[in-house]
Amino acid sequence: MELIDFIMLFFALAFFRWWWHRWSKTGGGAKNLPPGPPGWPIVGNLFQVILQRRPFMYIVRDLRLKYGPIFTMQMGQRTLIIVTSADLIHEALIQRGPQFASRPKDSPIRLIFSMGKCAINSAEYGPLWRSLRRNLVSEMISPLRVKQCSWIRKWAMEAHMRRIQREAQENGFVEVMSNCRLTICSILICLCFGAKITEERIRDIESVLKEVMLITLPKLPDFLPVLTPLFRGHVKEARKLRKKQVELIAPLIRNRKAYVDSDGKCGDPEMVSPIGAGYVDSLFGLEVPGRGKLGEEELVTLVSEIISAGTDTSATAIEWALLHLVMDQEIQERWLPVPNSPPDPTETFAFTVVMKNPLKAVIVPRSI
Numbered sequence: 001m002e003l004i005d006f007i008m009l010f011f012a013l014a015f016f017r018w019w020w021h022r023w024s025k026t027g028g029g030a031k032n033l034p035p036g037p038p039g040w041p042i043v044g045n046l047f048q049v050i051l052q053r054r055p056f057m058y059i060v061r062d063l064r065l066k067y068g069p070i071f072t073m074q075m076g077q078r079t080l081i082i083v084t085s086a087d088l089i090h091e092a093l094i095q096r097g098p099q100f101a102s103r104p105k106d107s108p109i110r111l112i113f114s115m116g117k118c119a120i121n122s123a124e125y126g127p128l129w130r131s132l133r134r135n136l137v138s139e140m141i142s143p144l145r146v147k148q149c150s151w152i153r154k155w156a157m158e159a160h161m162r163r164i165q166r167e168a169q170e171n172g173f174v175e176v177m178s179n180c181r182l183t184i185c186s187i188l189i190c191l192c193f194g195a196k197i198t199e200e201r202i203r204d205i206e207s208v209l210k211e212v213m214l215i216t217l218p219k220l221p222d223f224l225p226v227l228t229p230l231f232r233g234h235v236k237e238a239r240k241l242r243k244k245q246v247e248l249i250a251p252l253i254r255n256r257k258a259y260v261d262s263d264g265k266c267g268d269p270e271m272v273s274p275i276g277a278g279y280v281d282s283l284f285g286l287e288v289p290g291r292g293k294l295g296e297e298e299l300v301t302l303v304s305e306i307i308s309a310g311t312d313t314s315a316t317a318i319e320w321a322l323l324h325l326v327m328d329q330e331i332q333e334r335w336l337p338v339p340n341s342p343p344d345p346t347e348t349f350a351f352t353v354v355m356k357n358p359l360k361a362v363i364v365p366r367s368i
């Protein structure tokens with residue numbers, strides 16, 4: 001190798017080192033972002049996260065120790081600012097709420113299901129955002145409405161107890177999560193449509209909405225849009241699923257509309273809540289400034305959002321509580337009635353919560 005080759009090689013390596021250093025830096029820049037873990041050029045921290053094959057939350061927990069309560073992660077073309085302290089979260093979401101109220105751009109798949117961001121969780125900060133949130137608070141989660149709809153929870157819990165007693169007698173154990181999801185979903189469907197529908201239809205809705213949730217989870221093209229053409233099949237699959245979702249939910253909307261329009265006189269036996277008590281009733285009349293009335297597909301999106309948002313979260317909270325019961329068997333003793341006390345009809349059935357395998361908690365009935 002001649003001297004000139006050495007010099008060229010030296011400059012090439014020095015240039016590469018400078019380029020790598022420049023492009024692997026996370027944070028800083030013209031926007032003065034908080035510093036974060038150095039990434040790789042172009043893809044940033046994306047593959048470092050993927051290759052760890054751990055839940056994102058655990059990765060954030062480790063990085064927080066090194067970079068403090070606020071840091072930047074460069075995930076492909078998407079920049080994430082991770083905020084982990086209560087004070088900073090309060091500043092961002094409450095004190096400077098309007099500035100951070102809009103969500104990032106939706107992927108093509110999410111746009112199919114959100115009908116162009118016509119959902120509470122994805123609407124841009126503006127008139128639609130305000131109307132949908134105000135409507136949710138006054139029509140769905142106000143203390144008055146929660147109290148008014150207590151009979152729905154009571155009805156669903158009675159059906160739940162009957163179902164698990166039957167299952168326990170037939171199988172000797174009870175599948176916890178599928179029963180909980182079914183019960184929560186039946187409550188949310190009744191809250192949304194004011195209707196009691198068959199268990200089979202509730203199961204269909206629950207399973208389709210779960211598929212929707214899975215297909216809309218962030219995928220590679222959400223971070224590296226240049227890869228979108230490689231994922232065209234996913235978009236096709238998403239359109240098919242959307243069709244299935246509309247076919248399942250739209251008839252419930254139409255039935256409720258007919259009930260409301262006929263002033264409750266159409267005699268639909270499924271309708272159990274008075275007019276005005278269903279979430280969808282409030283959406284029929286909702287006029288969004290600059291957008292007008294909502295169409296049927298938009299209603300499908302909005303009621304699906306409530307059912308999905310409520311089912312998975314509540315079921316996960318129950319799963320978490322059951323895990324603690326499994327780990328602390330002594331707590332379960334407190335469920336047993338006091339010995340020699342008069343029989344209480346609500347306590348004629350007790351369970352021991354055990355873990356059948358790491359993924360499936362089961363509750364086993366015991367004699368009392």
Ligand code: HEM
Nearest residue numbers: 120121122136140141305306307309310311313314315317
């Ligand atoms: C234990 C139960 C629940 C937990 C832990 C929970 C938690 C959350 C969290 C963390 C978010 C924010 C999601 C995000 O920013 O991307 C959220 C949003 C939402 N939740 Fe819940 N939720 C629960 C139950 C429910 C129920 C029962 C409903 C319906 C009646 C509901 C309706 C919604 C809606 C509509 C949103 C979207 C609003 C927004 O994005 O700001 N949630 N929930």
